[in-house]
Amino acid sequence: MTPQATAHPAPAAGPPRRTPGRPAGRRARRWALNGAGLLVAFFAAFPVYWMIATSLKPSREIFSSTPRPVPTEPTLEHYREILTGNLIPGVTFGDFFLNSVLVAGSTVLLSGLVALLAATAVARFRFTLRTSFLIMLLIVQMIPLEALVIPLFLMIQRLGLYNTLPSLVLTYLGFSLPFAVWMLRGFVAAVPKELEEAAAIDGANRAQIFRRILFPLVAPGLVATSIFSFITAWNELIFALTFINDQDSYTLPVAMTFFFGRDDTAWGPVMAASTLFTLPVIVFFLLVQRRMVSGLVAGAVKG
CATH class of the missing domain: 1.10.3720.10 (MetI-like)
Structure with missing residues (x-):
């Protein structure tokens, strides 16, 4: 009679191993993508912001040698000029x-x-x-x-x-x-x-x-x-x-x-x-x- 082989139970599957540094790598990649998106959005929106800010500046501040990103004395005179005046005689x-x-x-x-x-x-x-x-x-x-x-x-x-x-x-x-x-x-x-x-x-x-x-x-x-x-x-x-x-x-x-x-x-x-x-x-x-x-x-x- 041949001796029967003894069956050994398979080891219980443990939790999956986590590669050290993977969550940190994903977080860094996400931050990098978000930063790149914000940078692109800034470059796209800055001309629009500068247009609106300039429209609210008085004339002396527009032609100042020191540009100011934010109007120091906001005014609506330019809007009143184009809305109430005539670019062409008889046409508004x-x-x-x-x-x-x-x-x-x-x-x-x-x-x-x-x-x-x-x-x-x-x-x-x-x-x-x-x-x-x-x-x-x-x-x-x-x-x-x-x-x-x-x-x-x-x-x-x-x-x-x-x-x-x-x-x-x-x-x-x-x-x-x-x-x-x-x-x-x-x-x-x-x-x-x-x-x-x-x-x-x-x-x-x-x-x-x-x-x-x-x-x-x-x-x-x-x-x-x-x-x-x-x-x-x-x-x-x-x-x-x-x-x-x-x-x-x-x-x-x-x-x-x-x-x-x-x-x-x-x-x-x-x-x-x-x-x-x-x-x-x-x-x-x-x-x-x-x-x-x-x-x-x-x-x-x-x-």
């Missing part, structure tokens, strides 16, 4: 502001509507030259805007839109649509077709399916693209200066050029006007911030 800062709001608002609404319909067609239907159309959307965005000034000017003249605000809306619409269609296409493609088919079985027509099923699911992407359209129309200068001749139809970027003279520059009013010029963009960002972030992330991983 509010008129320029209203022109910019009309142009930017119209661009956002039209680009959102047209881009959503075009993105739905591209994502849901198969038609001839569909791939070529998508490639053209990318190629259009590679063309520098300065190269299009003369051809667009001739086209606007032939359409009879020269010296009108709709000429700017049409131009900005052409610049914002390729990006909007390309981005919204991913959102529409990510919506399951089964949802639309189920709604159709329940008796919903195409308009009801689009309004109740597709539109709510694509809304975050629509908000993200509206940011691009708004900034494009709000900040653009070259085409606004080329297509508009009447001074009472100027937008804010064009009106800002009146503060810069040949011999000197009114830096106080420039900074005050720039602050008021920036406020609508900041408010727009704050209103759509949550949907914008979710829209950008979803658009990056879906499609």
Whole structure:
């Protein structure tokens, strides 16, 4: 008889060993990343802070040889000057502001509507030259805007839109649509077709399916693209200066050029006007911030 082997019990598994210094390494890396983020945020926010601080300084403090980060004698004289005075005889800062709001608002609404319909067609239907159309959307965005000034000017003249605000809306619409269609296409493609088919079985027509099923699911992407359209129309200068001749139809970027003279520059009013010029963009960002972030992330991983 062979002796039976004695089974030895396996040693009980103890707690996992902790590598010395690992928590400290993670903490140091986290502090380094946070510090780098704060440094980048500081460099990005400092020009905006300096603009607001300068707009609150009196003229003698702006041109002082010793720059002061904080106004010692805050004043609103520069804001009163641009809001109550006339940059151009008979035209106030509010008129320029209203022109910019009309142009930017119209661009956002039209680009959102047209881009959503075009993105739905591209994502849901198969038609001839569909791939070529998508490639053209990318190629259009590679063309520098300065190269299009003369051809667009001739086209606007032939359409009879020269010296009108709709000429700017049409131009900005052409610049914002390729990006909007390309981005919204991913959102529409990510919506399951089964949802639309189920709604159709329940008796919903195409308009009801689009309004109740597709539109709510694509809304975050629509908000993200509206940011691009708004900034494009709000900040653009070259085409606004080329297509508009009447001074009472100027937008804010064009009106800002009146503060810069040949011999000197009114830096106080420039900074005050720039602050008021920036406020609508900041408010727009704050209103759509949550949907914008979710829209950008979803658009990056879906499609």
